[in-house]
Amino acid sequence: MNAIVTRNMLDEGTDARNTIFPPGYQSGVGQARGHMLANQLGGSGDEWKNLFTISQNPTNTPWMSMFEQRVYDAVADGDVVTYNVYLEYVNDDPDSPPESIHLEAFGHRKGPDGKLRFDQEDIRQPSSRRTWPLILPGVTMTTLTALTTICPPPASPPSALDWSPVETELGMRLPEDYKQLMATYGPGEFCNFLSLYYPHAPREAAALTGPMPARLRQQIEEVRHNARLPWPLPHPPEQLFATGVTGNGDYLFWVTQPSDKPDAWDVAVNQALRAPWYTFTGTLTQFLLAVIGGTTRVPSFPEDLLDNGTTFTPARPIVEPTTPTDQQDSMNPTEIRAWARANGHPLPDRGRIPIEIIEAWKRGNTV
Template identity: 55%
Template structure:
């Protein structure tokens, strides 16, 4: 991880914590430790404005590790594998999509052996062609090797590294859970009628006491 962070500095602000127990339980498999460190260090975002790594806090379903994309991609690969539509060098049941590119390539973990995730290698398929590329290392090692120029992935653009190596985080405001909409204004007479029906003493006019308004809001949630 140190080699990657020196090559491509992570965002200065910390990433939102991830409940890895929940994530792994939902996926039904353990995840590589290097990926957990990568996700915690960088958060959701894109490397070199091209390589998107799926994240449990992905801001859309297209980049969400726990969203529908990995299963959709595996289903399509299985169709290609069963019918020979496009060559798939690995059993799709042993491929798990971990990212994608702006050009339409996908990055996969080769999940063999399944009970040793820290040994999983990386595969990349060509977006509009039959070629596949296999990297004999972890995801973090793959990113470090590619972004340093040590490894060339044939489907990736030749000018990928012409600009400075960088990581662009997803807009943090999009990570914030949506807040409930404000309660629409309620006529004072409505609250007064409710209060009297429920044994409260409330004046006919003027400001409704805060305690009575709060009691009405608890009894009438938005």
């Protein structure tokens, strides 16, 4: 079983249904119907694939329940935890009770030392037999798939991008999670509020490859130095690369350190280039999952951000103004009226010429 546990999942599970008998289960012999994804972590007790036979003591309680409590506490404290449960069976036979259980949990937030705040692995009754990962319907495995679960992307995926020339133009590699994010969602707006910059966007203000990232770096210093009491910056401007903007004028930046490890870049948020700054330790996709999933609140973001649901709205295509054709330039109302009368179309001397007559005139006067 593989899941990403977010705060909105806590305490949303159900007790094991007593009409479900997992393989090998016997009543009255100290066994229990164990949840792979725990009840308190949002796991269903009505789905037979989430239940397995487990000894009540000491495996279910206290071993597994203590581990699940650590996951629960980490998520309640604001983390988003990837949680994996593997069952190992005698002779690889999934129709028998599992011989051992392997639990893993990894947080998505890092501490001041750069390490994950939550990183747990617990193996009971180790075995040389291979594991059987059981993926439950609707349970996600990666940060991106977790994001798409709570905030569905467009039904039609955007056109594939060739990232090599984009990175050459920028002079740096881009985080893989950003490329996958753009390939899934494309340009648009999350929760009618937050937009990410996109390579070669039609408007330069939204283009990752446009002048905005460099312009914003310069403006950060200008705004700060023009203040009566300049505030300290949490990151040198040369390490900041703009990657998005909100409807309130908050800017999102990658903190491009280490410069050669883009997958390790954190996300910084700033309100209109002024203080204060907020730094999220994690990738851009992890930031979106945490904000949209409700486990992280950016101080400058509105409190009612999620009140209208977690949505993504694709950017509308920009319709370029058409250049007048020679035929349009040469249209003369007097000539059109004369042509209309000569061809049996009744038309008064004054007033707007109906579009149907104009189109008929065009067809009859095509060069």
